[in-house]
Amino acid sequence: MIGMPLLYQGSGRKKAGPANSGRQVWKDEDRKAQQALHTICRVVAESVLPHALFGPNSLTFVATAVADFLVVLTNFFLIMNAGSTWQRVAHFNFAFLGQLAHEQMNISGWLAVYGVLITLLLQAEQSQFRIPNHAQLNALILGKVILWVTVLLSIVIYHSETPLLRIMWLAAPLNLLAMFGWRAFIRWQRVRAHARGRGVKRVLIIGAGALGQHVSAALARDHGRRLVGFLDDNESVRGDVLGRLTDLSRVARAKFVDEIIVAFSGEIELTRRIVREAQRNRLAVSIVPDCEPRAWQFEYLSGLPLLTLHEQQPVLSLYSKRAIDVVFSALGLLLTAPLLALTALAIKLDSRGPVFYKALRAGRKGQRFACCKFRTMVVNADGWKELLRGQNEREGPIFKIADDPRVTRVGRFLRRYSLDELPQLCNVLRGEMSLVGPRPHTLDDFKRYRLDHFRRLDVTPGLTGLWQVTARRDPSFLRNMALDVEYIENWNFWMDLRILCRTVPAVLSGSGT
Incomplete structure (x- = not known):
């Protein structure tokens, strides 16, 4: 969802078949095993990266990380081979292949380290929460510059006579452009897929008041989500109200809902009941805080998510x-x-x-x-x-x-x-x-x-x-x-x-x- 905060995000996926509301979705043993695995993964991630790695879709994370790594290495090999290949092919000398392979082996270790570092940095900058595109670009540029300078300094200190320094100078701006181009291409492909109806989530908004209408307006700008309607106990509110809050299970099954967004200032216990009901129906859950969107941000306190309101400071x-x-x-x-x-x-x-x-x-x-x-x-x-x-x-x-x-x-x-x-x-x-x-x-x-x-x-x-x-x-x-x-x-x-x-x-x- 564009422009709206998510306080709680469930990772459940809707599955075929009716849900049995009379039994627990997760057994105690499964819950303990999942918590132990999550703790191990979180400790490993926090020891390597400044942000959480594991988002709702781990497969997407792995695919994106592999793609970033391949883009970085491809840029390096293009720069390494372009000059020497053109010069020697122009003179009809093909004996350079063995020498070129030897040169690449000498610096392959540096390339691998650089590729891994920049891939991890890119994934850390994205984190598991959505951030606005302009903030993503700023983080990408800053992260690339910091990492680029660090690697260059290390090369100067330990390998001052190697041609790898020149390769780094050429590869850095090319990598930056390649990352922008790669992400623009992925975003374009995603928009095309959503236009065909592929990968679009069907969203049900809980609450048709002012906050719910605000969420509805934000959904209209998000190509990856499609509003199916509202649930609200107040029958006088405007909008496509499909029922009361107690009709959540019925409406979710009838409308093939993938995700619900809670957008009302209700009691905490009522919100908890809605979340539990959504989990029984294998629905992803998002909760919109009823506060100024620009005044808050997510922070973590020893792994505990916090919604923090900061006074705006003229930094x-x-x-x-x-x-x-x-x-x-x-x-x-x-x-x-x-x-x-x-x-x-x-x-x-x-x-x-x-x-x-x-x-x-x-x-x-x-x-x-x-x-x-x-x-x-x-x-x-x-x-x-x-x-x-x-x-x-x-x-x-x-x-x-x-x-x-x-x-x-x-x-x-x-x-x-x-x-x-x-x-x-x-x-x-x-x-x-x-x-x-x-x-x-x-x-x-x-x-x-x-x-x-x-x-x-x-x-x-x-x-x-x-x-x-x-x-x-x-x-x-x-x-x-x-x-x-x-x-x-x-x-x-x-x-x-x-x-x-x-x-x-x-x-x-x-x-x-």
Whole structure:
């Protein structure tokens, strides 16, 4: 089925003769034997390939794998023989046959290994579930490039003087074109066969509601399946409703159904009963999840299939954000190295204690990390915090005093121009922070969060943020939270660049506390 997800796919095939619903389809002994065999096959497959090998039709898998292997080897032998054959036949010299056979034997081992590797890779990329054609092509290209480069490097290392390297360079693009052509030919042959009615599955949809109609529209685009009708307990729904859900066995036999697709949001137990009834009638079963098709994907947890819903992430923008973090933090540490050294010297001369102050902060998803800053307070500043809490000028859980008596003389200057934050470039370089994002709070403030405050921890904390460039002196914690949420919900790559550009004049103006 094109464009619709399959949560459960049974591998049963309809057989001739009536099904006896009074006895079990599989005996306990047969079930145990099948489970043991399946476990062995799965362990072997997972040790060789990144995806499951054994789909509903193992014969199709073997035939496709053999065909891929033959296509790869054929391309190699064509390239090997084309040049030498043309040259020697043109000079009427047929004594080259023995030499050609000897040359082929020398590299036949490499060809066999390469053919087996690329065949296994192609089958792994396809896996046992259908994927869209564009995704299949992307996987094919990426897999071929990776394998091609790997084999070429191995040849360069171990056989730098062999002509096999040139053969690989010529064979790689030809193999790629051959694989595309081979799959296009197979797809064309399948469409022709389906147009004649060969290999077309007769499908019965369980549920004639909106989801069932969506499945029906998808079936109309699938040449390999043909809709025979719907089953639904609601008689008011539109469509070719052939009966109620209890009529499954009767309709399946009368209409020669090969597969049912469950497309309704019913109870789990009702779905289980439908699946069991379908298995008694030797029907393949597919279940359509009632959710947005683009928001989910299949994953496996130790062999257990999971239907996973992922939040859509702007992957390219996130990678760009991280790249800018790494580049700019490294450059910042390099360019400000003299300033960092002078600042460290000033702190040591001004007051006793360490140069740096490290405090645990709450990062992304509440992960704790040691946030590094230049020390701007006296050594025992944390011990005074509870005594000074009555002078707190901020609302909510955040503690901040404008004229904090714990701040040293050098510390007051560093805070005014935010120079105490420069060591946090190390946190950015390590990935614990970003250049732009909500400011990380101390664990003491983090413990005072309400449930709605945790929203700001969905992203990596930053060295600067929207609050720092728009409402730096606003004491309202609610205003702070509102700006953080606004940043999270509207974030994009260009927003970070604008905040960084606005941070520079804000720092130079000396508006820090």
